[in-house]
Amino acid sequence: MKILQTPARIFATGGVESYVRNLSRELIGMGHDVGVICADGPGENDIDQRIHTKTLKSRGKIANTSINPYLPLALYREDFDILHTHLPTPWSADWSGLISRLKKRPLVLTYHNDIVGEGWAGQIAWIYNKTALKLLLKSAGGIIVTRNRYVSPYLKDYASKVFFVPLGIDVDAFRPKEAPPKGDIFFLSVLDEFHRYKGLEVLFAALKIMKQELPDVRLVVGGRGCMFDHYRRMADSLGIGDNVSFAGFIPSEKLIEYYNGCKLFALPSTDPSREGFGIVPLEAMACERPVVVTEIMGMARDINECGAGMVVRCNDKEALASSMLAILKDDDLAGRMGAEGRKLAIGKYSWRRAAEQIERVYRELL
Incomplete structure (x- = not known):
């Protein structure tokens, strides 16, 4: 199976980035072909070379979302069986939803949490949640949540395609060991x-x-x-x-x-x-x-x-x-x-x- 993941980033320290890295490694270990398209950033060398990673130059950032005008074309050119995207980073997620419809390929969305903000960012989030988010959720064949009993007002109409899958940990990599005091x-x-x-x-x-x-x-x-x-x-x-x-x-x-x-x-x-x-x-x-x-x-x-x-x-x-x-x-x-x-x-x-x-x-x- 060819799986393409589209997080905003994969290199930075953060929960979504760690999720994508670890899930990709496991899927590769299970025999799947996994690719990632995301924005560039610090730590680009800190990535498993088995993950086919394509980075695109970021042209700016709104809240936690890297903006890249080349993303739609890059996604369209990719060959994949499943497109797996992530929220709360709308730019990459929304373009993934559109491309999945154009190419008639299933879209899986991991809904890590709601999109919210303060001040002007909160106003943008409110507009997005009332418009583009509904289209994205409708496009997704499956919506994955990582918290059982996670209640989002935006997911209530899509309960039939919501799957609870808790996150994992590489217990061989993360283990007790001697280390200098920090x-x-x-x-x-x-x-x-x-x-x-x-x-x-x-x-x-x-x-x-x-x-x-x-x-x-x-x-x-x-x-x-x-x-x-x-x-x-x-x-x-x-x-x-x-x-x-x-x-x-x-x-x-x-x-x-x-x-x-x-x-x-x-x-x-x-x-x-x-x-x-x-x-x-x-x-x-x-x-x-x-x-x-x-x-x-x-x-x-x-x-x-x-x-x-x-x-x-x-x-x-x-x-x-x-x-x-x-x-x-x-x-x-x-x-x-x-x-x-x-x-x-x-x-x-x-x-x-x-x-x-x-x-x-x-x-x-x-």
Whole structure:
């Protein structure tokens, strides 16, 4: 089967990018021919050469969407059996929908989360959701969601073609190993306006509270973006500049060192309409690191039930601080949580299992 994936990017640090990379690898391992067309970006050499990747020069960016005028022609020239696209990046998704109709090929859409925004971006999102999104959802033969019980007002009319497929993790690549100490807490995200919902500002506020009890507590922030300098200034203004180190873009082969080099992973996401499954906490769990996340994460219930970490309310800096302090001050607790997290990752969340479920969706549409 020839499968073409069309994310906005594949190189950047982010959940959708990781999803595309890992799903592509598994599908190739299952004997499929997988290609990717996306915008260029930093880290282009950090990609599996087995994935036939074609990059197009980005001519700008609106919110989280790279704009490329050459995309429609590039898509039309490709030969594929299945076109698999992704939201919340409309440009690549909408052109994929149009090309799939023109070429009479099935379209699969992974709906990671709603398209929302603030200010002018919110107005554009509202117009898009009332118009182009409806056409895209109608065009899709199958719509994949990564969170069970994910309720989007835009999907209610398409329930008959919605498939729940949880994300996976490469537990052989992400595993516990010796690593030089990096810090106490690790946070990873794209540092731009669109990804503010990942909760770094809340994490900074919690760190300020924690500093009263643990003056030398250290947070490592991974990722780059247009708000990189903004966050550095924010840390300084809050009086936690000496407690925060910014690692910048971290290549995938180095990520395991950061997960293992810190004592816990935190991702206090704040917006349920934007947050999808949340793959980076799963990577941390596979490395036997306890995680602290908010209740909106796709795996929050599993984390609570198996004791792989702690789940707090959104925007609750006090609860976030106390949860992280409890883990950092109790090595036995951290060890138990880490062990339970890896067991959960191995037992329930494998990329092969996810790829097999998605393959079944493909075959239903052919």
